[in-house]
């Protein structure tokens with residue numbers, strides 16, 4: 001099973017429409033892969049807080065339409081990263097709410113699952129104040145594996161990944177817009193989540209700099225033994241591809257059955 005991570009650049013001078021077209025073209029180029037992954041909030045930029053409201057869209061908005069078509073044309077499962085989702089009437093007093101929502105499309109172009117980011121980043125500012133939080137861990141059954149979905153800051157919360165593992169996830173997908181200044185945490189936590197859950201981790205970040213926040217890039221694919229199969233060497237625009245063996249997850253779990261030895265639940 002071939003997986004490709006699209007570490008696309010988010011340049012605030014590039015209109016979202018142009019980035020959508022570039023992302024769609026990149027997805028189409030991955031025809032032959034089974035699973036393609038885009039990063040977090042790549043249409044607006046994860047740190048471009050001022051652009052969140054204007055860039056918000058419904059679940060059948062322009063990004064979803066473009067990604068549905070690209071998935072269908074490439075015949076791939078597509079984790080299209082996340083969008084700023086506008087949810088009419090779900091906010092306080094019947095106002096619209098905004099969510100950081102990941103979208104997963106089937107090779108037929110159907111939107112099969114959405115995941116609203118549970119852990120919002122920023123402490124008392126940015127996403128943490130502008131967005132509403134999701135409350136539901138989401139898994140996605142594919143023909144050869146089950147995905148468990150997480151977004152950026154979620155990577156710091158092992159209990160979410162354990163809940164996804166308990167729900168049957170074998171491939172943990174993290175879309176992100178992770179800052180360069182904490183790049184070491186990104187790489188370390190991606191491997192830790194793979195080792196502790198004995199699962200593949202596909203962690204896809206953005207390239208470039210937006211809102212004066214240089215991005216870490218370093219998108220990475222880690223196997224269930226914690227070995228790095230492929231990694232972007234920097235924060236340039238890159239495609240990171242590796243072959244996953246779904247049976248290897250079962251082998252690692254059978255040969256070294258730590259998940260069986262859990263005491264606290």
Ligand SMILES: O=C(O)CCC(=O)C(=O)O
Nearest residue numbers: 046121152153177178182
């Ligand atoms: O946890 C971090 O260091 C980065 C998190 C982040 O940038 C995000 O969730 O948008």
